[in-house]
Amino acid sequence: MSDPPTIDRSPDIDRAGGSAAFSPLYQQIKGLLLQGLDRGEWKPGEAIPSELELAARFQVSQGTVRKAIDELAAENLLLRRQGKGTFVATHHEAKVRFRFLRLTPDDDKPAVSGSRILDCRRQKAPADVAAMLELRAGDTVVNLRRVLSFDESPTILDDIWLPGAAFKGLTADLLAGSRSPLYALFESEYGVSMVRAEEKIRAVAASDAQAELLEVPVGHPLLQVERVSFTYGDRPMELRRGSYLTERFHYRNSLN
Amino acid sequence: MSDPPTIDRSPDIDRAGGSAAFSPLYQQIKGLLLQGLDRGEWKPGEAIPSELELAARFQVSQGTVRKAIDELAAENLLLRRQGKGTFVATHHEAKVRFRFLRLTPDDDKPAVSGSRILDCRRQKAPADVAAMLELRAGDTVVNLRRVLSFDESPTILDDIWLPGAAFKGLTADLLAGSRSPLYALFESEYGVSMVRAEEKIRAVAASDAQAELLEVPVGHPLLQVERVSFTYGDRPMELRRGSYLTERFHYRNSLN
């Protein structure tokens, strides 16, 4: 049944090169939990075992498991709900979605949104894309382009690149028939959970193509957001280049 | 000496309206520590008392103090240093500064920076500024405008508004003679610690005035960042409207 996984309880002796790498127990537990998440042992939205159960499985105290879970919850990988259990975060919840969707209406109106797929094709990765997704030159990628509209007016242009190996069978038709956000679909259909992202933001002038799609003059200022998204082992799984119209929307950010 | 401050240990009975507001002990301790920080009992850069000392003072266990400090450290108000103590965060450390300075060179070169003060005057707050700083219409504010250059080329235009009451005696001369970042100066000279900020980001076209100062054509795309910064009690203490040139720099952001 529960083979207690490999845990190193040695208190600092017997390590290569003196006091090299000291890893607290709870960090090791955290690592084991991360492996479980990565392996899909517990799926997004599901509950993980209770703290006492994990403590028994890993042969540590409840407090140690608790501290491991605390960190994963702080990183938004897990979600604690008192009285119910601890759940794997999922992009199907609005709360998680808002962490990645930073463009918001100036007046906080709801705004009806629509997505139009321009293109969805598999091809060899351009050099820059391959580098950012940590692929080998020539590996296959999926390139997806779309326009998002709010209240019928085109507002976001997305140019998305995904590793081909992980997203077999992703087609424009499949996307068109989906009402859920992209990351939710990645999660449910391809088992890829986006957990963290890095963005680089610039102001640029709209190109001819962009201008036409967004229905603004050429040269119109656009907010350009280049995002790399990561799954569980800090493995990059998406490169997204977004161009936003910011006349009635803005990108919100909090500095803590 | 140490009057143990008011702490409510009642376990949920005797509260108005049933199970209204339950506040754990460690949250109350956190509140007391926040008050101490706000009052300036411990200044930025200084150490706060040790966990054991605080536990004795507040009549709780070390673990409870620890949990309070953990949260304040997670919010970057305090900084723990093993073996040394727990310190009040300060904008004089590079680490803190980077949390608020998000514009970075595309190639991570150092880049020599310079600041030129355009203007620094006291005046009655415009309505929008008053609202965002939670001042009364007609209260005095300080308006500060400056250009920041990197490697001699003007890159950032700042239009900064501060509550006049808290920043008495702030002049262009004083600013010109300072080599430290603005927030470090606010901290040392005026006892105002910026702790958190909210930003709204847009792409806009450069106005005549902006174009001239940044040495670009009128209409050139600029990244416009409107920031409200807060001190300890979530009290807004600065409104900053920045316009950034993003040809050789970008605004970096992490989504967690």
Added chain:
DNA sequence: CAGTGGTCTAGACCACGTG
């Protein structure tokens, strides 16, 4: 060596959600 924060444990009890 003393003092600080960091880890780990064990146990008691509370608050919440669901039967």
Added chain:
DNA sequence: ACGTGGTCTAGACCACTGC
């Protein structure tokens, strides 16, 4: 009534810093 996470405690020991 039960199981979950949440709080609080007390004590032992470890790791880091500085005298």
